[in-house]
Amino acid sequence: MTTASRARNGRWDDLMPRLTSGAGMVIVGIIAIRLGGVWFQMLAVFVTAVMVWELARMIRQDGNTAMLLAAATASVLSGLLQQDSAPYLLLMLGPALFGTFAMPRERLTFFLFALGISAAGWGLVTFRDTYGGTWLFWLVLCVVATDILGYFAGRAFGGPKFWPRISPKKTWSGAVAGWIGAAAVGAIFLSFTDAGWDLIWISALLSFASQMGDIAESALKRRMGVKDSSGLIPGHGGLFDRFDGLLGAALFMLAVAFVVEVPQVHL
Structure with missing residues (x-):
């Protein structure tokens, strides 16, 4: 195997532990949100x-x-x-x-x-x-789509870095893929909710807030000189590493909820 081949394969070394532990967290989250x-x-x-x-x-x-x-x-x-x-x-x-x-x-x-x-x-x-649970599922799914599509697009396409001084692994291709994925989630929710078309771009904005939460935690880890917040979750590090995007999205929606009626999702 050539050095280039090993490098390409190495980009996916953490995929299985990420998928396994991620699936477990998704199941627990779905059950808790539903209940x-x-x-x-x-x-x-x-x-x-x-x-x-x-x-x-x-x-x-x-x-x-x-x-x-x-x-x-x-x-x-x-x-x-x-x-x-x-x-x-x-x-x-x-x-x-x-x-x-x-x-x-x-x-x-x-x-x-x-x-x-x-x-x-x-x-x-x-x-x-x-x-209600429907709108919390929307919020969580926007974050999940941002994370998953950002991960795969960033690893597959690479390209210019999004904010190299703070988070050297994140690329513009991954960031844009995350926005598109969240917008797609918003489009799906249009089919069975009373939300207007603004939901699509607000979903993309929620994706951006999620990415800023991720960036903020990356800056914190770099400042503290640590790779992960802890080693609790295989392939993910700690809960802070896993839920940093959800923190950003939640804080964004807290701000939005002060000025809009969220089920309509209009600004």
């Missing part, structure tokens, strides 16, 4: 807490502090999901502020990421409860 209620809440709280644990480990590299912050995040988020009053949302600042003072460095970095993770976890559960 909603306490089942989806438990999944969201667990994933949010683990991502805060990974964030703290990347910055402080102290397992005890990271576990304490994860437990605090899970406790506060669980309580918030039982409340309907907006003032209670200020409690979300608690774990992020506590962790900020516990960090020996990168305190603002921890605060911003921890608050973003918690807000996204709360937002996804609230989004599911308010608008």
Whole structure:
């Protein structure tokens, strides 16, 4: 086998572990979203807490502090999901502020990421409860299409890098393929929802937000000098590595939900 052939094959070395672990997460996610209620809440709280644990480990590299912050995040988020009053949302600042003072460095970095993770976890559960499973499936499928098509297009076509200084593996071909894939998801949802045609370009915009979440986490890892947020998921790294795009998409939809009636998906 030539060096070029080995290089081409090497581009797909992580495909099987990615597909296997990815399939498992998809199954769990589908079941939890479909069931909603306490089942989806438990999944969201667990994933949010683990991502805060990974964030703290990347910055402080102290397992005890990271576990304490994860437990605090899970406790506060669980309580918030039982409340309907907006003032209670200020409690979300608690774990992020506590962790900020516990960090020996990168305190603002921890605060911003921890608050973003918690807000996204709360937002996804609230989004599911308010608008139903259909629209949460739309959001998740846009992110999944962005990730899958971006992965295959980037590996197959290569080309100019999207943001080489921060994420050297991401290409423009992968980014554009992700936008097209998300737009296609939006087009499919047009066939059985009351959404207008704006759903197509908003799906593409959601894809871009997902990519920015991915880019933000890549910048964090590069700043911290780590390859993965953890080694929990074969072929994917940690939960933060896997759900960084969903975080970006969730935060984007939180902002959109303040100005539009989401089931109509108009700006």
